[in-house]
Amino acid sequence: MxxxxxxxxxxxxxxxxxxxxxxxxxxxxxxxxxxxxxxxxxxxxxxxxxxxxxxxxxxxxxxxxxxxxxxxxxxxxxxxxxTITMETEYTDRKPTPESVLIDAQSSKLTRLMTAIQQLPLSQRQIVALSLEGLPYNEIADILGISVSNVGVRLNRAKKALRQHLGVH
The missing domain is CATH 1.10.1740.10 (RNA polymerase sigma factor, region 2, helix turn helix motif)
Incomplete structure (x- = not known):
């Protein structure tokens, strides 16, 4: 077994x-x-x-x-x-065009993830599940809340994310 x-x-x-x-x-x-x-x-x-x-x-x-x-x-x-640990690297490397593009995309993703992590836990959960493409009824089932509550929390989370990201 x-x-x-x-x-x-x-x-x-x-x-x-x-x-x-x-x-x-x-x-x-x-x-x-x-x-x-x-x-x-x-x-x-x-x-x-x-x-x-x-x-x-x-x-x-x-x-x-x-x-x-x-x-x-x-x-x-x-x-x-x-506790915060500081890791430093003292090598001087010039970025390649590919690494500049990757860094720009990574920076956007990092900003989004940072903004999501700053949301209250109830909103963070809704956003994470929504980003996975789950329908409201499955999100409601996972979190043990009503479908209408999913919509309300998601709208509040989107508003908060726009504020965190400076997008209006």
């Missing part, structure tokens, strides 16, 4: 690993802490898989676990003092 469960977890992580990583990124900006969160999500999924009853899609089941684990992770991190 344990072998079958391990194989099932590997299949889930293979199919939904990128999705889970994107969800984790909305909860944690620090790469090291994000890795801890990803491990917590994987363990939570492994523990929950035997209780999956096909009442919702596997994707919805996985997202509910990931978001619940992300919310509890943020709560734990808020109670812990943060």
């Amino acid at each position: 344990a072998g079958a469960l391990t194989q099932q977890l590997q299949n889930v992580l293979s199919e939904y690993g990128d999705l889970i990583a994107r969800v984790a990124a909305t909860y944690e900006a620090d790469p090291h802490l994000r890795e801890d969160l990803l491990q917590e999500i994987a363990v939570a999924i492994w523990r929950a898989l035997p209780s999956f009853r096909n009442e919702a899609s596997l994707k919805t089941f996985i997202l509910r676990i990931a978001h619940n684990r992300g919310a509890s992770f943020v709560g734990k991190q808020m109670r812990r003092p943060r």
Whole structure:
């Protein structure tokens, strides 16, 4: 049984690993802490898989676990003092045209992710799920709220993101 469960977890992580990583990124900006969160999500999924009853899609089941684990992770991190480490590199490298373009695109994505991470948790969850292309009814199911509440929170989140990004 344990072998079958391990194989099932590997299949889930293979199919939904990128999705889970994107969800984790909305909860944690620090790469090291994000890795801890990803491990917590994987363990939570492994523990929950035997209780999956096909009442919702596997994707919805996985997202509910990931978001619940992300919310509890943020709560734990808020109670812990943060230490900041400075990593510096003293090499002088001239950028190539390709790296300038990649940096510009990366900068836009970084600005968006930073803005999303500054949203209140309830709005952050809605935005992350919306960016995954989920319909309102699945988002409502994952978060345990009404479909109309999804719309209200998403509109508030979009307004807040426009303010954070200076877009009107």
